[in-house]
Structures are given as C-alpha cells and as structure tokens.
Amino acid sequence: MESTHTRPRLTEIQVAELDLAAPAGPVLSFGPAPDPDGPAVRSGDVYALVRLRGRPVATVVCRVPPGADPAQAVAAAARDRLADLPPEPGPPGDLPRTSVVVATRERASQLARALDSLIAQDHPDFEIVVVDNAPSTDATRDLVQSKYGDLVRYVREPVPGLAVAHNRGVAVADGAVLAFTDDDVVADPHWLSALTAPFAADPGLGCATGLILPALLRTPAQILLESHGGFAKGFAPRDYDPARPPADEPLFPFTAGSFGSGANMAFRASVLRSVGGFDPATGTGTPAKGGDDLYAFVSVLAAGRRLRYTPDALVWHHHRETWQDLRNQAYGYGAGLTAYLTATLARRPALLPALLRALPRGLAHARAITAHRDDPAGAASRSPGEHGAQSHPWPRVLSRLERRGMLAGPLGYARARLRVRGVPLPWDPKADRRREPAEESRRRESAEERSR
Structure with a gap:
C-alpha cells in the first residue's frame, strides 16, 4: 500500500x-x-x-x-x-465564422460554468456546439435546452471517446474555423477572438493553440500539477512551420505536447476534415487514455500547414482536485503519449522514417523529464514562477505511473482501434478537399511563396 x-x-x-x-x-x-x-x-x-x-x-x-x-x-x-515583454500583436483582420465545440459527459454543473463564459465572448460571429458523449442521463440535454435555448446547439454522440465526440462536432459545425475547449474551463472574454485572429492573418495556418492557466490552486494535487508545468506554454507567441523545423526542437514534430493542449485549440475546418479529423481510437474515454489532440497537431503539420501558439487566447482550467485524480492523470499522460505515437505510425506510415530516427532521442527525452521530476534538486533548481507556481518535488510514485502508462499506451491504442472498428467518419475528407474555396487556396499558395 x-x-x-x-x-x-x-x-x-x-x-x-x-x-x-x-x-x-x-x-x-x-x-x-x-x-x-x-x-x-x-x-x-x-x-x-x-x-x-x-x-x-x-x-x-x-x-x-x-x-x-x-x-x-x-x-x-x-x-x-517583466524585464522583457512579448511583442504587441498586430490588428486582427476580419475574424472568420467560428464553431466552438465542447464535448462533455455527465458534468452538467461544470458545463454550465463553461457555457456561461463562452456565450460572453467578444467574437463577432460564432456558434457553440455541445456534444453529449455516451450519456447515461438527460442532464446535459436538459441543461442546454432549458437554460441556453437557441444560444447553444445540442448533439448526442452514443459512441464513447473524446475523439469520437470531437469528430461529431466537426461533422455538424458550420464555421470556417473550429475551436475546441473542455467543460471544465472558464474562457476569458477575448479568448475566441484571439484564438481565431491568426487564421485571418495567415492563409497557410492550419491550427492555433492558446494559453491555459489554473482556475484554482486549493489542493495539493492542483498545486503539484501546476508546479510541474500544468498546461501553460508561456507568454511568447510561437510559429511552428513544417517547412522550417525549429532548431531548438530536434524531435519536431513528434514533441506535439509543446504545441498546446486540447482544452484550447482551433483548426481551419477544411484542413482538419481533409486530414481525417481526430483518431477515434485516441482520447479520454478510450483504452488509449489520451493523445487525440497531439495526433491532430501532427496531422496538420504533416499536411504542410503551420501551427501557431498565441498566449493572448486564454482559458482558465479547473485542475482535478484529489490525489487519485493526479495519479490517474500521470498514468494517462504517459499512455496518451505513446498511444498518439502508435496512432501516427498506424495511420500515417509516411512519417515512419522520421519517427524512427527521432525515437531513441525521444525515449531519452521522456526518461530525462521524469528523472528530473524525481530529483528534488531538479525542483529546487527552478525559480519560483518559472512554470507558473512554486516548485515542489514531484513524487516518485507519479513518475512511475507515467512510465507505466507509456508502456501501456500502444496496447491501449490497439484495443481502442478494435472497439471503434466499423465506426464511420461522419464526413468525407476527399469531398471536403474538393469544397475548399479556390480563392483560399490561391491566398495560401501566395502567402507560402512570399514566406519562402
């Protein structure tokens, strides 16, 4: 014990x-x-x-x-x-019509808090789609219909799994940009405008991610998670371009966790559909435990599109509160990481040579991260606030759980693929590629040519 x-x-x-x-x-x-x-x-x-x-x-x-x-x-x-401030962003162009997709399962009280913040967004043209994933009660449907009426669209997805639910949202959404967040966040009023502005500025952009900060730091589990990085990726905007791999990331694009997280991400709709959306055998609610967002990031980059991290797009995340939650999260992170890599191998074999070249360094990198967490001196070497909260030693039991999850991830993905076998993609990727406006294609090609 x-x-x-x-x-x-x-x-x-x-x-x-x-x-x-x-x-x-x-x-x-x-x-x-x-x-x-x-x-x-x-x-x-x-x-x-x-x-x-x-x-x-x-x-x-x-x-x-x-x-x-x-x-x-x-x-x-x-x-x-504040010795050095990030540069001020330029004025946004015409913000694109956007669909915000929120997948949820039996968490109506949390969902209401999230929806209240989404309705208050200052974006000029957006819709909200709630995907009720494998519900066992009518609580979510009743909440949406009774409290929000026409302000929120309700969709039911009977097959369990976060990626399946997201794909259902992709299928029914009508926005040119598809934004995704979770039911346990509170979105800053400017979140959606900041997250979608990069799409107006860059026709070659396929994905954008934003800043995630803790809504509460009341329990040891919440404080520990934020102390060791949480979900934040810093306050400096960053572009990831497959044509110009970043010099400081030798494992690019397989270090997808550095790009952002699923609670705060958006995709150009035509691009996401054309790459097949989210792998339904990944994500929370499947034996794979996670990795759905990471797989989507790499799919977009593999298609030649750019990804931008924009810290002006802020959501506040309610971290899980209990020690057991943190144990489950540590195991799930490890499993999701290797499950996403397995999914990449299985569904995008053209990336196999690059992945194999990066694999030894990737495994060493993963072991170094968990070893650094185990070492109390590693925690002491970070200055307070470097990762958002004071530094505290990462319990070894959590590192062991993360490693166990890494070992289990590939098998979990294989089990999940068997479960979703025969579940059709709710749209035709080839048809969506044909529907991409010619003008958008010309703008993208022109922008890419100028960037060269």
Whole structure:
C-alpha cells in the first residue's frame, strides 16, 4: 500500500489577476473562480496573472506579508519579473465564422460554468456546439435546452471517446474555423477572438493553440500539477512551420505536447476534415487514455500547414482536485503519449522514417523529464514562477505511473482501434478537399511563396 508520506502537504495558493496599466493603478482581484462569501485577496501565497491593458503577459507567484497591500506586493513582484515583454500583436483582420465545440459527459454543473463564459465572448460571429458523449442521463440535454435555448446547439454522440465526440462536432459545425475547449474551463472574454485572429492573418495556418492557466490552486494535487508545468506554454507567441523545423526542437514534430493542449485549440475546418479529423481510437474515454489532440497537431503539420501558439487566447482550467485524480492523470499522460505515437505510425506510415530516427532521442527525452521530476534538486533548481507556481518535488510514485502508462499506451491504442472498428467518419475528407474555396487556396499558395 502506498504510504501517506508520498503525498506532499501543500497549502492553498490564491489565484488572482492584476492589470499593471489600469487607469487607477494596479488593482488585484480574484481569478475566474472567486468565493462570493470569502474575503478579498489577503496575505499569504498568491498566484497572479499579470495583464497590461487587459492583455495577459506573465504570471507571478509571491508571498504577501501580513498587513501589506496585496495589490502593491504583487505589482512589485510583477515589475521585477517583466524585464522583457512579448511583442504587441498586430490588428486582427476580419475574424472568420467560428464553431466552438465542447464535448462533455455527465458534468452538467461544470458545463454550465463553461457555457456561461463562452456565450460572453467578444467574437463577432460564432456558434457553440455541445456534444453529449455516451450519456447515461438527460442532464446535459436538459441543461442546454432549458437554460441556453437557441444560444447553444445540442448533439448526442452514443459512441464513447473524446475523439469520437470531437469528430461529431466537426461533422455538424458550420464555421470556417473550429475551436475546441473542455467543460471544465472558464474562457476569458477575448479568448475566441484571439484564438481565431491568426487564421485571418495567415492563409497557410492550419491550427492555433492558446494559453491555459489554473482556475484554482486549493489542493495539493492542483498545486503539484501546476508546479510541474500544468498546461501553460508561456507568454511568447510561437510559429511552428513544417517547412522550417525549429532548431531548438530536434524531435519536431513528434514533441506535439509543446504545441498546446486540447482544452484550447482551433483548426481551419477544411484542413482538419481533409486530414481525417481526430483518431477515434485516441482520447479520454478510450483504452488509449489520451493523445487525440497531439495526433491532430501532427496531422496538420504533416499536411504542410503551420501551427501557431498565441498566449493572448486564454482559458482558465479547473485542475482535478484529489490525489487519485493526479495519479490517474500521470498514468494517462504517459499512455496518451505513446498511444498518439502508435496512432501516427498506424495511420500515417509516411512519417515512419522520421519517427524512427527521432525515437531513441525521444525515449531519452521522456526518461530525462521524469528523472528530473524525481530529483528534488531538479525542483529546487527552478525559480519560483518559472512554470507558473512554486516548485515542489514531484513524487516518485507519479513518475512511475507515467512510465507505466507509456508502456501501456500502444496496447491501449490497439484495443481502442478494435472497439471503434466499423465506426464511420461522419464526413468525407476527399469531398471536403474538393469544397475548399479556390480563392483560399490561391491566398495560401501566395502567402507560402512570399514566406519562402
């Protein structure tokens, strides 16, 4: 039996926001999940998103001494941190018609919180599609129909699995861009506009991802996950171009986890459909445990399209709260990683030579990551706030679970493929390629020629 000393004793970190350029001076407020009956931000540990004129630019973790002004304490820590700011984005073009797809299963209360934030988006032209995946009750349907009416479209998908549910959303959505998020997020009001603006600016773009920050850091499991990277990919925009592989990523494009995460991603609809969408044998709800988003990222890059990470597109994620949740998550991350690589081999054999060349370095890289987590000195070597929260040693039991998941991922994918055998793709990829507007093709080719 696992001893209790493997579970770190960590205390709550308050999640807050602060805009350094507010007209009346820095004002500190709770993040996306305030306690309406609780006090304002108080002394103690604070994790704060720093904004400049509303734009997210950094996170800081600091301790507010008793009796100190929390806003001034956090502002001082933020100014110390902000030596270099990411460049201001250019003005967006005409934002494309967008469909937001949210797959869910029996989590109506969380879904309502997410939908409330999605309805409040400042994007000028979008729809919301909820895909109810293998429901055992009518709770989700009743919520959508009774509370949201015509504001949200409800679709039922009886086959379990996140990728299957996403593919159902792809089939029914009418947007030129398809955005995906989860039922356990709160989207910043500017999220959808920021996530879809790159598609207007770059006709050769196939995918965009955004910033994911923690909505709460109340439990040891939530704090540990965020301390060791969470889902955030930093505050610097980045482009991934298959024609110009990044020099600092020798395993590109197989390190797909560095591109973004499934809770905050968008695709050009014609591109996603033309590459076959999401592999239905991957994702939560299948024996593969995950990897559906990673497979889609690599599929888009393998098709010659670019991917852009844009930190201005922000969602707040409610991390799982319990130790058992974190154990399951560690195992699932490992399984999803190797399941996605197996899916890439099985469905895109043309990538096999490149994958085989990268495999030894990839396995060494994965072992180095988990070994670094195991080493308390590795945690101590990171400065507070480098990954968004204070550094704490990663329990060895979680690293072992992650490695076990890596070993199980290929078999899990094979089992999942047997389960979904015969499940048809809900659209015709070849037909979608034929429907891609000629004008869009010409613009893309022109932009690619200029970039060369």
